[in-house]
Amino acid sequence: MTLITVDPLKAPSFPKAAAELLRDTQLRRNVAHATDVIQHKRAALVAEKSDWQALRTAGAAIRAEALRHLDRYLEQFEKQFTAAGGHVHWASDADEARRIIAGILHDAQADEVIKIKSMTTAEIDLNRSLESAGVRVYETDLAELILQLGHDQPSHIIAPALHKNRHQVRDLFAREMHLPDLADDPPALTEAARLYLREKFLKVKAAICGANFLIAETGSICIVESEGNGRMCLTLSDTLISVAGIEKVIPTFAGLEVLLQTLPRAATGERMNPYNSIWTGVTPGDGPHNMHVVLLDNGRSNLLEKEITRQTLQCIRCGACLNTCPVYRQTGGHAYGSVYSGPIGAILTPQLFALEHAQSLPYASSLCGACYEVCPVKINIPEVLVYLRSRVVDKNRNNLSSVFSQERIGMKMMARIFLNHERFEKAQRMARIFEKPFIGQDGWIHKLPGLAGQWTAARDLAPIPAQSFREWWRGRKASQ
Amino acid sequence: MSREAILGRVRAALSADRSAESSPLLSYPRTGTLNTEERLQMLEERLHEYDARVFHCPEQALAQRIFEVLSAAGRLRIIHPAALPTSWHAAQLDWTPDSPGLSYAEIEAFDGVLTGATAAVTESGSIVLQHGPAEGRRALTLLPDYHLCVIFENQIVETLPECFDRLKANAAAPTTFISGPSATADIEMTRIKGVHGPRFLDVILVTRPSNFPKLTFQ
Ligand code: SF4
Numbered sequence: 001m002t003l004i005t006v007d008p009l010k011a012p013s014f015p016k017a018a019a020e021l022l023r024d025t026q027l028r029r030n031v032a033h034a035t036d037v038i039q040h041k042r043a044a045l046v047a048e049k050s051d052w053q054a055l056r057t058a059g060a061a062i063r064a065e066a067l068r069h070l071d072r073y074l075e076q077f078e079k080q081f082t083a084a085g086g087h088v089h090w091a092s093d094a095d096e097a098r099r100i101i102a103g104i105l106h107d108a109q110a111d112e113v114i115k116i117k118s119m120t121t122a123e124i125d126l127n128r129s130l131e132s133a134g135v136r137v138y139e140t141d142l143a144e145l146i147l148q149l150g151h152d153q154p155s156h157i158i159a160p161a162l163h164k165n166r167h168q169v170r171d172l173f174a175r176e177m178h179l180p181d182l183a184d185d186p187p188a189l190t191e192a193a194r195l196y197l198r199e200k201f202l203k204v205k206a207a208i209c210g211a212n213f214l215i216a217e218t219g220s221i222c223i224v225e226s227e228g229n230g231r232m233c234l235t236l237s238d239t240l241i242s243v244a245g246i247e248k249v250i251p252t253f254a255g256l257e258v259l260l261q262t263l264p265r266a267a268t269g270e271r272m273n274p275y276n277s278i279w280t281g282v283t284p285g286d287g288p289h290n291m292h293v294v295l296l297d298n299g300r301s302n303l304l305e306k307e308i309t310r311q312t313l314q315c316i317r318c319g320a321c322l323n324t325c326p327v328y329r330q331t332g333g334h335a336y337g338s339v340y341s342g343p344i345g346a347i348l349t350p351q352l353f354a355l356e357h358a359q360s361l362p363y364a365s366s367l368c369g370a371c372y373e374v375c376p377v378k379i380n381i382p383e384v385l386v387y388l389r390s391r392v393v394d395k396n397r398n399n400l401s402s403v404f405s406q407e408r409i410g411m412k413m414m415a416r417i418f419l420n421h422e423r424f425e426k427a428q429r430m431a432r433i434f435e436k437p438f439i440g441q442d443g444w445i446h447k448l449p450g451l452a453g454q455w456t457a458a459r460d461l462a463p464i465p466a467q468s469f470r471e472w473w474r475g476r477k478a479s480q
Numbered sequence: 481m482s483r484e485a486i487l488g489r490v491r492a493a494l495s496a497d498r499s500a501e502s503s504p505l506l507s508y509p510r511t512g513t514l515n516t517e518e519r520l521q522m523l524e525e526r527l528h529e530y531d532a533r534v535f536h537c538p539e540q541a542l543a544q545r546i547f548e549v550l551s552a553a554g555r556l557r558i559i560h561p562a563a564l565p566t567s568w569h570a571a572q573l574d575w576t577p578d579s580p581g582l583s584y585a586e587i588e589a590f591d592g593v594l595t596g597a598t599a600a601v602t603e604s605g606s607i608v609l610q611h612g613p614a615e616g617r618r619a620l621t622l623l624p625d626y627h628l629c630v631i632f633e634n635q636i637v638e639t640l641p642e643c644f645d646r647l648k649a650n651a652a653a654p655t656t657f658i659s660g661p662s663a664t665a666d667i668e669m670t671r672i673k674g675v676h677g678p679r680f681l682d683v684i685l686v687t688r689p690s691n692f693p694k695l696t697f698q
Contacts, residue, residue, distance in 0.1 A: 030668075037669035054508040061506055068497055071490045084652060090483040142675065143666040159666055166667050186667040194675055201676070202584055218651045228622065228662035228677030235618040236584055246486065253651045257644040258508065260657075261604075271526070272604035272659035275677060277618075280652040285580060286617040287654065297486045304493035 006153045007125070008353040011337025013360040018335040027163050031155075031332040034162035035323040041269025042320060042374070049265070059262050060378035062255045063314035066216075066247075067304065073216040073249045074295065080219025084281025086291040094124035097296050101126065101208070101241055102133050104292050108239040110135065110206035116223065116230045117141035118210025119157055119317060120243045120296060122339040123352075126208070138200050140229035142193050149176040155333030155341060158267050158319035163332050197229065207237035207288070211244035212316070213259065214293070217252045220280040221293070224263060226273050234277055240288040246295050247313035259316060262376035267318040299352040308387050312347050314377045321371035321381060327364055336361065343371035347384040362388035406451045421470075431464050439463050512602070512638025519602045519638055520685060526605025530660020531673050532681040539688045542630065543570050546594065549682055555592035555626050561616030564594065568630070578616050587619055592626030593678075598655075599646050600631045602638045605660065607631065607683070610653045618654055627678040629658075632686045 005011050021027060046052050066073055078088045089104075091097035105113060113135055115121070127137045127148070139148040143161035147154060150172050154160030161169075170184035173192050182192055209230065213222040221242055223230050234240055250259070256278070264273045282291050303309045322328045322342030333341030337358065338349040346365055350358040362385050371381040417427045438445045445461040447453065455461070467475075514522065524534045537545035547570030550558060560568075562577040569575045576590065596614030597607050607629055609615040621627055637643050647655060662677030673679065 034669050051509050058506040058508045068494065070494065071487050074487065074490070090481070090486050092482045092485055096482060140676075141666070142664045146666070159669070161666060162669070164667075169667055186670045186672050189667055190664055190672045190675055197676065202588070220652065226662065227664045227675035229675065231618065231622050231656070232676050235622055246490070253648060254641075254644050257510075257641040258506070261640050264604075268665065270659075272601075272606050272657065274530075274659050274661065274663050276655075276657035278655040280654070283611075283654050286611060286619075295486070297482075297489070301486060301489035301493055304490060305496070307497070 006122075006334065006337060006339050008338045008349050008358050011358075014335055014337065014364040015360060017337060018331045018364075021331050021335050026165070027332055028330065030163050030165050032329060033165075034156075034159060035329050038159075038269055038319075038323045042266060042323070043269075045265045045269055045271060049261075052262075055258055055262050056376055056378050058258045059316075059376055060314060062250055062258060063316070063377050064311070066250050067310055067313055069251075070246065070249070070304065073251055074246060076216040077214050077219055077249050078295075080216070081221075081281050081293060082219070084219055085289075086219070086281035086293060089292060089294045091294055091296045091298070093298050094296075097124050097243060097294050097298070098126060098129045100294050101243070102130065102135070104239065104241055105130070105135055105206055108206055108290060110204075110239060112136045112138070112200075112204045113206045113208055114138045114140050114200055114204045114233050114237065115144070115207065116209035116225070116233050117144045117160070118208070118243060119154075119339060120210045120245055121208060122154055124243070124296070124298065126243070138197070138204065140197050140200070140233060141225075142190065142227060142229075145193055145197070146172065149173070153334055154339055156319060156322055157317050157340065157342070157344070158322075160333075163334075197232075201229075201232040201236055205237055206239040206241075207233035208241045208243065209234055211242050211248050211293070212263070213256065214244055214249040215253050215256070215278075216249050218280055220253070220278050222256060222276065222278045224260070224273055224276050226268070226275065228275055231275055231277055234279070235287050237288050239290040239292075241292045241294060243294045243296060245313075246297055246300055247315075259376075263316055263318055266320040266374065266376040299354075303351050308384060309351060311379050312344075312351060312384060314379050315344050315348070316377055317344075318376055320374040320376065324370045324374050326366060326368060326370070336364065343381045343385075344379070347381055347388060350388055359392050362386075362392060410451060425468070425470065428464055428468060432466075435463050508641075510639065510641035512642065514602065514638050516633065519636055520633065522638075523600060523602045523605060523636055524685070526602065527660070527681075527683055530605055530681075532660055532683055535682065535684045537684060537686060539632075539686050542684070542686055543568055545684055546570060546628065546630070547572060549628060549684065550592065550594070553592070553626065553680070553682065555628070557591045558594050558628075559587060559590040559592075559620065559624065560594045561596075561614060561620065563613035564596065568594070578620055584619055584623060588623040590624045592628060592680075593620050593624045594628045595621055595630070597629050597631045597635060599643050600636045601640055601643045602636060604640060606643075607658045608643060608647065609656045609658070610647065610650050611656070612650075612653070618656060621656070621658075622677055625678055626680045626682070627658075628682045628684070630684045630686060632688055634688065636685075 089100045130137050139145050146161040155163045166184050174182045211221050212224045264270045325343050328342040336345045340348045346361040350361050365385050367382045369382050417423050440446050448456045527534050557574045559576045598610040599608040661673050661681045662675045663671050663673045664675045665671045
């Protein structure tokens with residue numbers, strides 16, 4: 001197994017990681033299969049919805065409105081949630097969030113905790129810090145359990161273990177759950193997980209979850225799931241901690257009537273996922289009596305000022321952009337060096353974790369626009385990618401090494417050539433001569449020397465045509 | 481305090497964009513177009529797709545129907561919300577009303593749970609519980625392996641917006657949407673039914689003659 005860290009501060013650049021992962025043919029087969037299946041299901045269910053575009057527009061408007069008045073909606077959520085008996089905590093960064101959570105668990109005298117899948121807790125690497133503080137963490141989502149038992153990393157925001165196939169899961173469960181005779185069909189594997197976790201649900205009294213939506217109007221939390229492990233954790237625990245990015249808030253309860261139509265269709269290709277839970281603070285006689293929300297900034301507020309970057313925070317983490325992305329479908333999620341992978345990861349990671357890290361991510365895209373088209377809240381990911389590329393260039397413009405870099409000098413020369421048509425035509429004629437030895441038998445250029453070789457390392461190049469349009473035009477005039 | 485720091489950063493970042501105040505105008509279809517019969521039929525199809533079983537009966541025959549479904553499924557020890565009408569209880573089965581003293585392990589040990597519902601949504605095949613008197617606390621419809629849910633015709637709406645219109649009055653109540661028995665697709669995207677929630681879901685759709693008295697909990 002190729003294991004690449006998903007800590008953006010330590011991860012290798014995208015091209016480096018991708019080159020390594022592309023050699024893992026098993027992984028590529030698993031990713032291709034999984035993304036194909038979800039894409040087909042999604043496409044069929046979106047096609048039956050004649051109001052799909054209206055719902056996308058409404059979803060985008062709801063999320064944009066929430067972000068435009070984020071401070072008010074956060075305060076409103078805090079007020080309502082607190083009035084209903086819950087506690088709200090604010091964390092500027094990952095470290096503060098981890099300390100708050102450890103403190104709540106300590107006060108509750110909890111040395112074990114059950115967890116619902118949450119990208120936000122993965123972002124702050126919560127499990128590791130809890131384990132080192134002596135708290136035993138049990139992931140209860142099947143995919144997260146697969147990752148936890150296999151010491152693996154998430155590779156997809158909805159189906160984090162989609163890079164594993166049934167045989168790999170069987171071997172893992174057989175080893176870790178001591179079930180040597182376990183079969184490798186998905187029902188048997190699911191049953192093994194059910195039994196393994198059942199006992200934990202009834203025994204462990206503290207739980208941690210994320211949040212799909214926080215509702216400002218009512219002070220409610222909404223969690224969308226399939227397996228029922230979410231309901232188990234958020235119903236049976238005494239102490240429940242929800243960790244949510246500050247962007248997760250939506251203005252009104254009725255907003256769910258839009259987002260709960262688009263999210264399941266976009267995420268898993270279902271008209272509705274098996275379970276949604278919505279609850280508000282503490283309900284006497286029903287569920288946890290010690291209820292906490294940790295609101296996490298961790299770089300998000302830096303994205304708010306410019307509308308072009310703010311739209312990144314509209315994301316409802318459906319994963320549709322991953323499944324459709326021609327780059328993700330080849331490399332899988334680990335190449336992105338972050339828990340957020342695919343197109344949304346390529347724009348979120350460099351912005352959340354500062355641009356010095358993850359500089360290569362804005363380039364991990366062909367800008368084909370498929371991600372924008374499937375996004376249920378209409379985030380224009382290509383637009384953000386291009387903007388971030390310009391930021392990367394700006395940032396490096398004044399480095400000494402950059403001033404004298406071949407790329408920089410090459411681009412300067414190109415700029416001069418493009419300024420003047422005579423120069424441009426002269427360059428064309430020269431290129432025709434220089435490229436000759438590199439044209440292959442099939443009429444394509446496969447390999448160029450020097451800096452240009454970086455371009456041809458991953459693509460073929462069409463030669464300059466024997467006659468340009470201008471040349472043809474002139475010849476045509478002359479012959480008339 | 482981080483609260484002030486975060487809100488301060490958010491306010492500073494957004495201050496430039498507040499000049500043009502306007503709430504977004506949302507336009508999407510909110511109401512359905514099916515008649516009662518079509519609505520029922522589509523709900524039934526959707527529930528079948530989720531592997532739930534669907535039964536019908538007029539309200540006068542409800543207790544009898546409940547008995548038939550439960551006994552055919554071999555579910556004899558049944559727990560139910562304390563406020564469920566006793567007229568639903570067939571004498572031949574063993575009924576236990578929920579009480580705060582029951583532990584989760586005890587609830588889990590029942591053969592099944594019988595409840596009403598708050599609403600059902602045709603388009604998505606969802607059953608919605610706001611955990612009122614006829615639905616009970618959340619653990620009740622979570623731990624037993626079998627759930628029999630009684631839904632009245634007038635509780636069925638076609639679209640999700642219509643459903644939210646009904647939930648609004650009680651928005652702060654804990655609310656659960658159930659769309660088929662629990663499932664996972666985490667291994668090779670194959671949908672496997674029955675992970676942690678009840679693995680078996682049966683539904684009785686009740687047609688109510690207009691002259692029949694309304695039940696109090698609705
Ligand atoms: S960016 Fe859009 S498509 Fe991608 S995960 Fe977020 S909401 Fe889904």
